[in-house]
Amino acid sequence: MKLTRVEGIVIRVTQYAETSLIVNLFTPERGKIGLMLKGARRPKSQLSAIFDFFNLVEVVFYDKEGANLYLGSQATLVSDFPGLVKDLEAYNYAVFGIEVVDKLFPPEEASREGYRYLLEYLTILDSGESARKFELLRASYYLKMLTIAGYQPQFSECIVCHKKENLHKIFFSPLSGGIVCGDCAGNLSELIKMDEGIRRLLLALRSSPLSDFRRFAASTSQIETINRILKDFTVYQSLEIRTLTAER
Numbered sequence: 001m002k003l004t005r006v007e008g009i010v011i012r013v014t015q016y017a018e019t020s021l022i023v024n025l026f027t028p029e030r031g032k033i034g035l036m037l038k039g040a041r042r043p044k045s046q047l048s049a050i051f052d053f054f055n056l057v058e059v060v061f062y063d064k065e066g067a068n069l070y071l072g073s074q075a076t077l078v079s080d081f082p083g084l085v086k087d088l089e090a091y092n093y094a095v096f097g098i099e100v101v102d103k104l105f106p107p108e109e110a111s112r113e114g115y116r117y118l119l120e121y122l123t124i125l126d127s128g129e130s131a132r133k134f135e136l137l138r139a140s141y142y143l144k145m146l147t148i149a150g151y152q153p154q155f156s157e158c159i160v161c162h163k164k165e166n167l168h169k170i171f172f173s174p175l176s177g178g179i180v181c182g183d184c185a186g187n188l189s190e191l192i193k194m195d196e197g198i199r200r201l202l203l204a205l206r207s208s209p210l211s212d213f214r215r216f217a218a219s220t221s222q223i224e225t226i227n228r229i230l231k232d233f234t235v236y237q238s239l240e241i242r243t244l245t246a247e248r
């Protein structure tokens with residue numbers, strides 16, 4: 001049987017039988033894969049420490065075609081992101097980052113771009129930086145991941161009349177998944193009032209590199225509106241990202 005080596009981030013750990021673990025990894029080449037680690041919970045095994053939530057690991061597994069769970073052979077810890085356990089706020093944002101991958105990405109579908117964003121997102125949160133614009137970081141990360149996973153909200157044009165510019169009023173419709181201009185808003189319910197500044201910010205957060213979140217300036221009320229748009233979009237599109245929808 002073929003042995004395959006991959007790097008991946010631990011997105012889920014489940015105890016199995018007396019001494020084993022089932023670990024879900026997010027990898028660049030294979031997307032999300034499930035690994036069975038026999039004996040990982042035996043006292044002398046190093047594996048349960050290696051396969052902790054968030055950890056960046058390198059594994060070798062028996063690659064059997066058509067399997068939905070692979071048998072792990074060897075594992076090495078690459079990074080355990082030590083900054084995350086010292087900082088509750090950063091930790092909570094990291095949990096969100098993992099949940100996005102867990103809920104939005106299909107199993108066994110390569111996503112190098114999605115992997116790169118998750119790794120970069122965790123690395124920034126782990127760094128303990130003092131300019132804490134984590135809400136903008138999260139928004140940027142989420143908008144990118146929604147796009148990759150095919151759930152992109154429409155901010156470029158009114159979803160009803162397709163007008164792109166000079167919208168005299170702008171609302172966001174979480175149910176329709178996009179912006180609505182003042183002329184078309186009449187018959188729609190559950191709209192979130194926003195403006196051109198917020199629209200530009202959302203478009204920029206989605207399209208610019210993840211590390212650019214530090215360069216954006218946003219007022220408290222703009223951040224509140226962005227959070228509400230992302231949260232209500234998640235609820236109305238049934239995306240079930242609980243770390244976001246349970247937030248007050």
Ligand SMILES: [Zn+2]
Nearest residue numbers: 158161181184
């Ligand atoms: Zn319109």
